[in-house]
Amino acid sequence: MDAELLELQRQLEAAQSARSSVRLSERNVVELVQKLQERGIIDFELLHTVSGKEYITSDHLKHEIKMEINKRGRVSLVDLSDTLGVDLYHVERQSQKIVSDDPTLMLINGEIMSQSYWDSVTEEINEKLQERSQIALAEIAAQLHIGSELVINILEPRLGTIVKGRLEGGQLYTPAYVSRITAMVRGAARGITVPTNLPSVWNSLQQQLQEMHGASGVSVEGSFFQSIFNGLLKEGAVLGSVRAGGQWTPAVFAHAQKESVDAFFSQARYPDGIALDAVFVHHSVVGMLDAAVGDAIESGHWIDSLSVLPSYISGPDATKILSLCPSLQRAVKSSKAVVFGESCVFSSMFIKNIFDRLEKEMDSFGIKHSVGQGKPMNVTVGSEQRTGSGSDTKDLGDNDASSTGVSSDRGSKKKKGKGAGSNKAGALLKDDDNDESIPVKGKKGSDDVNGPLKLLSSHLRPMLVNSWMKKRNTMLSGNAERRRRLLDNLQKQLDEDVLDMQLYEKGLDVFEDDPATSDKDNKLKNGMDVEGNEEELLHLSTADRSTLAKNLPGVLSQKAQALVDALEGKSFDSFMDALSDLLEESGLIFKKLDKRLERSMLHSYRKAFNKALQAPGRAVGAVITLLKDKLPDSTYKVLTDYHGTTVKLLALQAAATDEEDCASDRMLEKKEDLEERLMPELKSLVLGTNKE
Structure with missing residues (x-):
């Protein structure tokens, strides 16, 4: 019994230590995860990595981002995306949540920066400041690849603590350097005994500093001198007054002026100066x-x-x-x-x-x-x-x-x-x-x-x-040039339209009064849209035309109203007369159609529109029937004979076989009829040689 138990135990250990020969494929794993999500077993968000071979949760991604921030202090979101192997969109979304939850972090221009990073940066800035006595904010911003405003926002709360210096006019100065400049400004202000322009004093101090330190010396802005001077004046370290334009008048000047006048007057018995009307x-x-x-x-x-x-x-x-x-x-x-x-x-x-x-x-x-x-x-x-x-x-x-x-x-x-x-x-x-x-x-x-x-x-x-x-x-x-071009274009358009109307008028008698044509004419008169109108035209009703005509001045309004009335009638001559009167009153030219222009226009129309009608064979008979009332009897007979003979010939050719029979004779007969009789008649009809 014990031997059997030991055997079973050995078999169990072997089974547990043996590796499985069956492994799930990536597709099976994806399907398995989808099933788990559908059944609610996995109730949290899963993100794909860039490679598509790994899953990562939002919490783990957030944890990884925090670790990178704590490790580096300043992290670019693009670098985070490459390091973590996650799409930039997910990194940005989680980073925004992290920054919103932690007030010690800031997200600027796609970079996350921590307060500890800024503390270390300001310590480095302070070390450089103590070595050089002065640093420009533009230089710091260029080194850190950030804006000058952000540098100011970072430095101001740390001035006096981490950064031992003074911020003035876009420059950082050490307290020792500020004390030195203050002493120079105090000495210059106290040494002046006559009214002096302060900007010239500041220029002299700048030149003195450059001579002392050489080309590598610290450059000081005039606003820094002025700020120190204002502080000294407020404290009472220097006495005097400042007028508009930076004019400094020391208090000693008034005292010396009075003593000078008294001394000169006591000696010469007259004051030295310029005599004005009142002073x-x-x-x-x-x-x-x-x-x-x-x-x-x-x-x-x-x-x-x-x-x-x-x-x-x-x-x-x-x-x-x-x-x-x-x-x-x-x-x-x-x-x-x-x-x-x-x-x-x-x-x-x-x-x-x-x-x-x-x-x-x-x-x-x-x-x-x-x-x-x-x-x-x-x-x-x-x-x-x-x-x-x-x-x-x-x-x-x-x-x-x-x-x-x-x-x-x-x-x-x-x-x-x-x-x-x-x-x-x-x-x-x-x-x-x-x-x-x-x-x-x-x-x-x-x-x-x-x-x-x-x-x-x-x-x-x-x-x-x-x-x-x-x-x-x-x-x-x-404006005059634009009006001239406008009148030229208007005259050109009127010439084209008037000549077209005169040319079309010659063919109006050929057309009969068709209800469809009358309906289209009524729509055009009433300013309604007409189907098939290719041009973009402004549709005006009769009332609109009358309103426009009444708005014109004087005689021009009367002639325009006469043109509107003529448009409502059916007389082409009265319309053209009214149009001629209106154009003459407007200073435009009414161009009449002569024989030379008519020939030229007809030639251009034939060249553009005289095309052969292409129609399927089964529709030719219907077309000829439609033209019966429009054509002479002889012309209609030639067309019907030609069409009938052609149809019969095509039918015989379709039904013909290889054997010679009477069908071939009939086909030959039809061909001869077409070639010898009907074809010449049709050609003469088309070319206009038929007298009928």
Whole structure:
């Protein structure tokens, strides 16, 4: 008994350790998985790999993606698709779910990036920053292949923690370097004792840094200097005031100025300076204003000298100071600048830019439509202004309009002058929004805050009106050319149609009144669609034609209505007479059909339409029967004899056998009849040689 049990045990072990010789094919596995899905045993989503030989679940794919992110920190979805062997669509879908569930991840431009990756990147940036003292954000973005905005978003929350530096004007600076630049700005500001233009100071500091560090030195933007200076001024580290255009006046200047005047007056008993109408100013004021005006002209902007000069200087005095500025005198002589009013200086480049924008505004306000209608432009001025008390510029009076010396050759001169002036002022206000803020400062106690705008609009108005007139004349010339081509095409089409009608009229008597033809004629008269009409035509009813005729002016309307009435009748001559009268009234030519034109048209029609009728043999008899009432008896008899003989000959040939019998004699007889009698008669009939 024990021996049997041991034998059975050995057999069981052998069976368990033996490998199966039967294996499932890939097709069987696919069918098995489908059956399991149909029965609900597999109730989760299965994905195919790119090779198609493996299944993978969504959860496992998500797990694999997370592992890759944790391993690398920054992963491209395309690389994930290649690494995992799964289609890119499934990788993108699972990646979006992972990013939405984990706030520490971000998906940007097909790449997943983790916070740990950014921490390591910012640590590397900090190491480079400490070595070089300064790094440009554009350089970082190029190295990481990301946008500059993303670099800023990543660096800002880490400034002061991981990144030991300061972000300013697209540059990263170390605290030590910022302290050094701050000391330079503080020393320069405290060392200035006279009013000075700050941009020139920043340029000097930049040159000094380049000389100190050489070609490999750190470049510092002027905005960085200005930011540090504003902080020092706010803290009280430097004393003084900043006026428009970056004009720095140190506090020590006023004290030194007072002491200088007192000392000179105590010695010479008269003050040293320039005598104006209301005040007495030092020569340095002229130099200060000259520098500000020169910068405005070179940069293509404008400046109101009252915004730079002290508040106690009035408009007439500002005009005299401007006349003493060398840079302004040179610019006016070379047409690089224009002086408006008492204190405003505009560069020619600024005026040209405003003029170009206003020209575009004229086009957007429908200059083409106004030219087509022969009416002047009517534009609306924006009511909101940023530089004044809220009043619009419609108060540009007749004096401004008349001072331009430009008037239109059509319409009311006064209206066009006002409309054009309002247009320029309104467009200038829109230009203010697009350009930098324009400081406007008038005389103390003056309510005319829109003075510079009025002066500029008065200067631009004649230029714009002249430009508008040139465009208007050009467009009118273009319209005249288009009208000429349109009239030529219309005359050509009318000539073709009128000649066709006159030619067709010669064959109208041949046709009888057919109900189908009458029905088609009624449909055409009533503007209804007709089947088989190949051309794309505009179908008009009688009422539509009458309405169009009534809309025409004067006598032309009467003649058009007469043509509509003639179209309703059946007289071809009355229709052609009415058409001739209408064309003559319209200035078009009514071309009559002569013998030469008729021969030419008939030849072209024969060449195009004179084709042999192809019909099956069984239909020839029906066709001949249909033509019985239309043909002479002799012609009809020739056709029926020829057709009957041909049919009999074909029947004999079909029934003939190889043996010689009477059928061959009859066939020969029919052939001779066709060739000797019927064929010549038919040829003479076709060629028109038969007298009948």
